Amino acid sequence: MSTTKNLLVGIFDDDHTLIHAVEHIRHDGYKIGDVFTPFPVHGLEHALDLRPTKLHTAGFMFGATGTTFALSFITWISTINYPVNIGGKPHFSLPAWIPITFEMTVLFAAWGMTLSFYYLCKLWPGKVNKIVDPRTTDHLFAMTFDLDGKDEAYIDKVSGLLKSNGAIEIYKKEL
Amino acid sequence: MSHFESPIREPLITGNKTWKDITNDIVVNTTGDIKPLWLISVLISAAVAAFGVFCIGWEVCYGIGTWGANKTVGWAWDITNFVWWIGIGHAGTLISAILLLFRQKWRTGVNRAAEAMTIFAVVCAGLFPVFHMGRVWDAFFIFPYPNTRGPLWANFDSPLLWDVFAISTYFSVSLLFWYTGLVPDFGTIRDQAKPGTTRWKIYNVLSFGWVGEAKHWERWESLSLILAGLSTPLVLSVHTIVSFDFATSVVPGWHTTILPPYFVAGAIFSGFAMVLTLMLVARKVMKLEDYITIAHVESMNKILLLTGSMVGTAYLTELFVAWYSGSIYEQYAFANRALGPLWWSYWIMMSCNLIFPQFFWFKKLRRHIGFTFFISIVVNIGMWFERFVIIVTSLYRDYLPSSWIDYRPTWVEVGLFVGTGGIFMTLFLLFCRFFPVVAIAEVKSILKISGNQGKKQQLEEVKEQKVYENVEINY
Numbered sequence: 001m002s003t004t005k006n007l008l009v010g011i012f013d014d015d016h017t018l019i020h021a022v023e024h025i026r027h028d029g030y031k032i033g034d035v036f037t038p039f040p041v042h043g044l045e046h047a048l049d050l051r052p053t054k055l056h057t058a059g060f061m062f063g064a065t066g067t068t069f070a071l072s073f074i075t076w077i078s079t080i081n082y083p084v085n086i087g088g089k090p091h092f093s094l095p096a097w098i099p100i101t102f103e104m105t106v107l108f109a110a111w112g113m114t115l116s117f118y119y120l121c122k123l124w125p126g127k128v129n130k131i132v133d134p135r136t137t138d139h140l141f142a143m144t145f146d147l148d149g150k151d152e153a154y155i156d157k158v159s160g161l162l163k164s165n166g167a168i169e170i171y172k173k174e175l
Numbered sequence: 176m177s178h179f180e181s182p183i184r185e186p187l188i189t190g191n192k193t194w195k196d197i198t199n200d201i202v203v204n205t206t207g208d209i210k211p212l213w214l215i216s217v218l219i220s221a222a223v224a225a226f227g228v229f230c231i232g233w234e235v236c237y238g239i240g241t242w243g244a245n246k247t248v249g250w251a252w253d254i255t256n257f258v259w260w261i262g263i264g265h266a267g268t269l270i271s272a273i274l275l276l277f278r279q280k281w282r283t284g285v286n287r288a289a290e291a292m293t294i295f296a297v298v299c300a301g302l303f304p305v306f307h308m309g310r311v312w313d314a315f316f317i318f319p320y321p322n323t324r325g326p327l328w329a330n331f332d333s334p335l336l337w338d339v340f341a342i343s344t345y346f347s348v349s350l351l352f353w354y355t356g357l358v359p360d361f362g363t364i365r366d367q368a369k370p371g372t373t374r375w376k377i378y379n380v381l382s383f384g385w386v387g388e389a390k391h392w393e394r395w396e397s398l399s400l401i402l403a404g405l406s407t408p409l410v411l412s413v414h415t416i417v418s419f420d421f422a423t424s425v426v427p428g429w430h431t432t433i434l435p436p437y438f439v440a441g442a443i444f445s446g447f448a449m450v451l452t453l454m455l456v457a458r459k460v461m462k463l464e465d466y467i468t469i470a471h472v473e474s475m476n477k478i479l480l481l482t483g484s485m486v487g488t489a490y491l492t493e494l495f496v497a498w499y500s501g502s503i504y505e506q507y508a509f510a511n512r513a514l515g516p517l518w519w520s521y522w523i524m525m526s527c528n529l530i531f532p533q534f535f536w537f538k539k540l541r542r543h544i545g546f547t548f549f550i551s552i553v554v555n556i557g558m559w560f561e562r563f564v565i566i567v568t569s570l571y572r573d574y575l576p577s578s579w580i581d582y583r584p585t586w587v588e589v590g591l592f593v594g595t596g597g598i599f600m601t602l603f604l605l606f607c608r609f610f611p612v613v614a615i616a617e618v619k620s621i622l623k624i625s626g627n628q629g630k631k632q633q634l635e636e637v638k639e640q641k642v643y644e645n646v647e648i649n650y
Binding site for chain 1: 198336340347355380384385389398402408619623
């Protein structure tokens with residue numbers, strides 16, 4: 001199903017060193033395949049120049065959907081489908097509907113965003129991802145380079161860069 | 176990473192930990208042989224839970240008549256427990272959501288367990304209104320769905336329906352928030368196991384295949400922040416809506432505008448008390464003293480003091496407003512609470528919630544583990560009595576003296592309550608054994624700045640400055 005990839009892996013043991021290494025290596029014009037860290041490293045997304053996530057925009061849209069759904073559904077029920085006369089009070093009693101509308105907004109936004117998150121990251125129960133180095137969920141940081149179609153000179157150059165930027169281990173891996 | 180934090184601020188992780196140590200210290204609790212103490216605790220809890228299920232079965236078979244609740248005191252022991260459990264379920268989301276928005280780093284040590292507690296407490300709470308319906312097989316009538324009865328819809332103007340939406344939204348959003356935080360930590364536990372083993376496979380399923388890519392972390396952080404932003408008004412809305420169940424009625428003692436903030440403060444108060452009760456034990460048994468430090472305990476005690484004082488102020492305000500309202504029914508309701516046949520429950524509430532937390536003005540007591548444990552138990556009891564006072568003493572002497580009645584719970588009601596305690600403890604113990612009890616990734620991310628070595632280093636850097644001249648710190 002999936003093809004194997006040849007990777008060059010550089011292992012770091014400090015988040016600051018990692019960020020500086022990412023900056024230097026990218027500055028020299030080399031393309032970093034991926035970076036794996038045991039915890040969220042602030043500043044890494046800028047160093048890697050990742051496109052800022054639009055998850056929060058999605059969250060807003062889901063929330064707005066929830067608001068609209070709740071308000072229109074309750075309005076339809078209470079004014080059109082089954083209007084009940086309660087002491088002559090208006091059928092369209094907006095203030096009383098605010099709590100449920102709010103809850104539905106939060107419910108839609110939270111579920112929509114969370115499911116989008118797992119969809120975008122392609123994570124689900126039972127998913128088996130290839131693990132570059134199991135120590136990256138523990139205490140080390142890994143930077144990978146795609147080696148397919150690259151020559152020995154490229155490998156030497158990148159290895160040298162990793163080393164001079166503080167990598168504690170450099171190895172090739174087929175994944 | 177780059178921001179400055181005063182070296183005087185207490186470290187939140189002690190014991191010269193490294194990232195590797197953090198992984199090991201938390202993961203070790205999920206490995207190895209099952210300890211006899213844990214097994215005995217689980218068996219006892221499960222037995223109690225089983226008795227609770229038996230009591231539920233008894234009630235379902237023979238009807239609500241098996242409870243002491245009656246026509247005058249329609250909401251009694253049952254709704255008291257519902258509100259009590261829901262209140263306990265407020266600390267977790269408060270810690271993870273509100274303290275995240277306020278950038279309080281001490282939340283990282285306790286948020287995971289507190290969130291778990293939230294979810295288990297809401298599970299327990301949900302049982303009470305459901306079984307209070309009597310004909311529980313018709314419980315789905317509360318949801319607005321097209322039906323053959325008209326269609327007859329739920330009443331969207333009723334606080335009881337708002338409650339259905341509030342509690343179910345709160346439960347499901349808390350679950351998402353908690354689980355999304357757990358995913359990276361399950362990845363850590365998985366990678367500590369041998370690939371291919373059953374243990375590896377189970378934790379891989381739980382971790383959704385998490386590997387910690389930079390892009391995933393970026394999305395994860397964005398998601399956590401927004402879920403926190405959503406959960407903050409949510410947690411405040413839930414107990415507000417619970418208080419609407421009371422405040423929108425015309426029962427003297429309930430029909431007050433102070434109820435929403437008063438209930439929310441009370442919920443946070445009781446939630447933190449429960450977190451302290453359980454975590455003080457867990458940190459000892461699971462050797463987490465370096466992650467849940469005295470500084471954490473003190474921070475939580477400060478919140479207990481704050482919310483306890485808010486609740487106390489609300490009690491006194493209620494009394495004043497009852498007198499000032501000039502309404503004889505309102506005045507009678509409060510006089511009857513304090514001096515009527517159930518006066519003792521009122522004074523238990525007053526002393527446990529208003530007086531005892533005031534000891535936390537003293538720093539020595541805030542940092543005393545044994546005393547904190549004692550106060551946390553006192554507050555748990557006090558907050559149960561608060562709900563009992565609000566519900567039972569407002570109802571049992573109603574407008575018609577001919578319907579005045581005494582209220583006594585039956586064994587079925589008490590059994591149901593004790594049973595939910597068993598359910599809660601069983602779930603919590605299972606959580607302690609199989610899940611990462613401390614948020615591993617989050618604690619790692621604050622280690623450099625808030626760990627004790629980090630603090631020492633920060634002090635070295637600024638020692639020359641005049642303000643730090645006389646500072647002496649031993650980390």
